[in-house]
Structures are given as structure tokens and as C-alpha cells.
Amino acid sequence: MRKCLWPLILCLSVYLMLCTAAAIFLANVTLHPQRRSLPANAEAEMRQMVGKFGARLTNVSVNAFDHAQLRAWYIEQHQGNGDAIILLHGQGDNRFGMVGYAQILLAHGYSVLMPDARAHRESGGDLATYGVLERNDIRRWFDWLHSNIHPGCVFGMGESMGAAELLQALDVEPNFCAVVAESSFSDFRKIAYDRMGQYFHAGPWLGRTVLRPVVELALAYVHMKYDLNLAAASPSRAIAHTSVPVFLIHGEKDSNIPVYHSRWIKAENSNVELWEVPGADHCGAISVAPQELEHKIVIWFEVHTHHTNRLRSGSFPSPVFEFLAEGSD
Numbered sequence: 001m002r003k004c005l006w007p008l009i010l011c012l013s014v015y016l017m018l019c020t021a022a023a024i025f026l027a028n029v030t031l032h033p034q035r036r037s038l039p040a041n042a043e044a045e046m047r048q049m050v051g052k053f054g055a056r057l058t059n060v061s062v063n064a065f066d067h068a069q070l071r072a073w074y075i076e077q078h079q080g081n082g083d084a085i086i087l088l089h090g091q092g093d094n095r096f097g098m099v100g101y102a103q104i105l106l107a108h109g110y111s112v113l114m115p116d117a118r119a120h121r122e123s124g125g126d127l128a129t130y131g132v133l134e135r136n137d138i139r140r141w142f143d144w145l146h147s148n149i150h151p152g153c154v155f156g157m158g159e160s161m162g163a164a165e166l167l168q169a170l171d172v173e174p175n176f177c178a179v180v181a182e183s184s185f186s187d188f189r190k191i192a193y194d195r196m197g198q199y200f201h202a203g204p205w206l207g208r209t210v211l212r213p214v215v216e217l218a219l220a221y222v223h224m225k226y227d228l229n230l231a232a233a234s235p236s237r238a239i240a241h242t243s244v245p246v247f248l249i250h251g252e253k254d255s256n257i258p259v260y261h262s263r264w265i266k267a268e269n270s271n272v273e274l275w276e277v278p279g280a281d282h283c284g285a286i287s288v289a290p291q292e293l294e295h296k297i298v299i300w301f302e303v304h305t306h307h308t309n310r311l312r313s314g315s316f317p318s319p320v321f322e323f324l325a326e327g328s329d
Helices: 002-031 042-051 095-106 133-149 161-168 188-199 212-226 237-239 258-265 290-313 322-326
Strands: 054-064 069-077 082-087 111-115 154-159 180-181 244-253 273-277
Touching: 002 161, 002 188, 002 212, 002 258, 042 095, 042 161, 042 180, 054 133, 069 095, 069 133, 082 095, 082 133, 082 161, 082 258, 095 154, 095 290, 111 133, 133 212, 154 161, 154 290, 161 180, 161 237, 180 290, 188 258, 237 258, 244 258, 258 273, 273 290
Parallel strands: 082 111, 082 154, 154 180, 180 244, 244 273
Antiparallel strands: 054 069, 069 111
């Protein structure tokens, strides 16, 4: 009997050792994304681009609650509509990755704030935490806009990691007029299970079964070494009771963060709107359906500027869908 058990014990020991080594490696890679640098002439190109819209680009910064210095571009529309939008990029990217959205919004009169997320490009912070700390960073940027710019409305728009962080920020900053989130994950643990399957070109079942210990050991390692609970990163939980209008966008063919993540988020709050984009991969709406994307996000922000202004004036607000119908004529 003992002779039969030894091979099993040996196999189990090797399996756990491999899982532990993989967990530590993946945890460190996840927490320390590569800082993607900007092209040498990126800022000059941006200044030239924003000048075509009659706008001005300024380098700005704020200090996070842990004293990390966060940096951004603020693009002010001198003859704009008086509203501002915070644009949030994805993992491993930087503020320049949101330039396509910035052009769309500048063309419609919005001022735009484009931060580098913590631990990305020029912003400080040693760890990317996928919303655990970033939700408060976004609140600092919101406060900066209100204190220095005094916009009529502050909106938010993010893609991928930035979308997930934005949705979690609604927990601590409920005064956004509305937000748009493209290709967000629903819960850090769930997307980690998906990632395990993706590494081996398998479904999420692999991460939830055979490789589940890798995920759980990684979460435990991060908690012990960095005193950071990554399992708390959950856009689904954050938006469950928010009153901020949320518009989700997700490609039906997203191979990075599957579309069911946005479906799970929507399931937590019946007021959330979801547009599933046919034929689009991860953050691919701007490539597959650029005109429809522009129309939908601009109408979304216009609707909620209109709605917020009516609430502030004390007049009875028209239904959102009625206004959407008017705007689509």
C-alpha cells in the first residue's frame, strides 16, 4: 500500500511545486507590467493634432493617496461645450493609446484628460493593481478637474484595464455624469481563470479546475508579499448599486476578455446598457464600427449632460431612451 502511495505523493508534490513557481512568476508579471514608452515625437504630434480643434495641451500631475505622482495630458477646448472626459487606457499601454477616442471627443467639443495609469509610462507607483488602488487615483483626477477646471459634467471612458478601473471608481466617486467602459473584465479572479485557459489555448474550464491552484496561490502570494487583495478588484460588485449611468461596449469575438464578462456586469445592475459589437475583437469597436461607435458614445454623453442639467435645474427630466431616439434621427 505504501509503495502505491509514494508515486502519487511524488506526483502531487511536483504538481504543487510547479503550481507555486508558476503562481509567483505570473503574479510578478501581472503586478509589474512593462512600461511602454512613447515615440519621441508623440507629444509634438499631439500638440499639432489638438491645435486643429482649437484646443491646448498641458502636462499635469496629481499625487495619489500613497504619494505616487500620477501624470496626464489635459486638453482644453476653449470654445467647447464645457464638459470634460477622463480617458483611461489598457494594461501595458499609456495615454497615447487613447488618442483615437480623444480625437472623436475633441471634435464634439469635449475637453479631455488623458492619464497614465499608475505603474505605467510616466506615472509613479510600483504595482498595477487593476482597480484596487486605481479607483482612488481616478477620484483624485476627478477632484483635480473640479477644483481646477470647473466643468459642467465630468464623464469617464476606459478600455480593458482602464474600463475595469473606471467602473470600480464609481464605488468611491459617485458624481460622474455617465461613463463608457469597453472590454472590461467582471472580476479579477474570473479573468485570471480565463487567462489560465488562454495560455494553453483551452477554455476557462482549465483555469477553474486543473490550474485553479495557480490562480489561488498567486492571489495568496500577492496578499502576503504586498498586502494587496487583488481578489477585491471586481467591477461587477462595484456597479451593483451605482446610480451613475453605465454604457458597456464589448466585441462579440473578444479573445482576450470574453464578452460574457460584460454580460455578467450588466446582470448586476438592470440600468446598465450593453452594446455587443458584431465582428469586433478586444477593444475593436473603433476599427469595426467607427461611425456607430462615435454616434453611440457622443449620444450617451449628450443624453446625460441633458439629464444632469435638468436635475440640477429642478425641472422634470425626460426619459433617457426618449432622448436617445431624438438624438438618433
